Amino acid sequence: MAPTYTHGDYIVSIRWPHMSVSAGTPVVVSHPKFNHIVKRISHIDKAKRMKLAGDNSLSVDTEKMGWVDKQQLVGKVILRFSNTNS
Amino acid sequence: MIHSALRHIDKMLGFNTVSAHCDIPCKIYDPSGAQVAALSVIRFLDLINELADKSPQNLTDQAQLLRLVREKEIHAKKVKDEITVIWGDYFKQPQFEQYPDIHQLVHSIMLAASACKQHVTKEVGHNLLDLVNQFSEAFWTTKGVETYTANCPYPPSLEVVYPKLA
Numbered sequence: 001m002a003p004t005y006t007h008g009d010y011i012v013s014i015r016w017p018h019m020s021v022s023a024g025t026p027v028v029v030s031h032p033k034f035n036h037i038v039k040r041i042s043h044i045d046k047a048k049r050m051k052l053a054g055d056n057s058l059s060v061d062t063e064k065m066g067w068v069d070k071q072q073l074v075g076k077v078i079l080r081f082s083n084t085n086s
Numbered sequence: 087m088i089h090s091a092l093r094h095i096d097k098m099l100g101f102n103t104v105s106a107h108c109d110i111p112c113k114i115y116d117p118s119g120a121q122v123a124a125l126s127v128i129r130f131l132d133l134i135n136e137l138a139d140k141s142p143q144n145l146t147d148q149a150q151l152l153r154l155v156r157e158k159e160i161h162a163k164k165v166k167d168e169i170t171v172i173w174g175d176y177f178k179q180p181q182f183e184q185y186p187d188i189h190q191l192v193h194s195i196m197l198a199a200s201a202c203k204q205h206v207t208k209e210v211g212h213n214l215l216d217l218v219n220q221f222s223e224a225f226w227t228t229k230g231v232e233t234y235t236a237n238c239p240y241p242p243s244l245e246v247v248y249p250k251l252a
Contacts, residue, residue, distance in 0.1 A: 001106035001193075002106070005106050006106075007106075007155065010089060010092045010093075010096070010101070011091075011104070013104075028104050034105065035105065036103070036105065037104055037106070038104045038105070038106050039106075048140055054106070055111040057179060058180040061175075075241050081088050081089045081092055082089065083089060
């Protein structure tokens with residue numbers, strides 16, 4: 001997710017009832033293959049399933065991560081404490 | 087300062103860790119596997135054609151023919167696999183912008199590899215190697231590595247694009 005988040009950063013992610021997310025929102029997801037990951041939502045379909053993307057060109061492809069259900073959403077990233085700039 | 091304080095708290099409480107990569111970022115890509123496989127296809131085509139000139143053919147020759155055809159198909163498939171992995175996993179938007187024709191080239195390689203499975207003429211093998219060499223040149227250019235062309239030091243002794251690493 002560089003340059004948005006870099007190794008060693010602290011982030012705060014929260015999930016609350018009726019939380020709204022949209023394309024572009026950075027989220028923490030419990031992924032069946034990649035475990036807990038932080039990615040950005042790239043697309044949401046009518047069934048509220050999400051596709052994810054990394055900010056870095058070297059990120060794993062959106063298609064490889066597949067569709068993510070709302071139940072897999074751990075939370076929305078609301079704060080970040082950079083390893084270098086805080 | 088906040089990060090430093092959080093790190094201390096982290097050591098005491100142990101925050102959950104999330105990954106931003108979510109894959110093994112090995113970044114190890116090299117088209118040489120595809121080039122060697124394409125050369126192997128040509129070598130098998132040569133050996134198949136040598137057998138064709140032999141008459142009469144005994145059981146050993148026929149067994150050898152079967153073996154050569156089988157290996158030719160396996161290596162043609164290997165070219166496809168090696169190229170599609172680099173194209174699918176390594177090439178991303180910056181590389182596509184650098185080589186907008188790469189999709190067409192990869193598709194041409196797929197067709198050429200299939201032709202190598204379907205036919206036994208030398209031309210199909212040479213066409214495959216030529217396309218794979220073009221792909222190799224594009225790949226190394228995206229990595230800022232110069233290339234040169236030289237005959238491979240083993241049969242079928244054809245021109246191959248190599249990275250200039252030193």
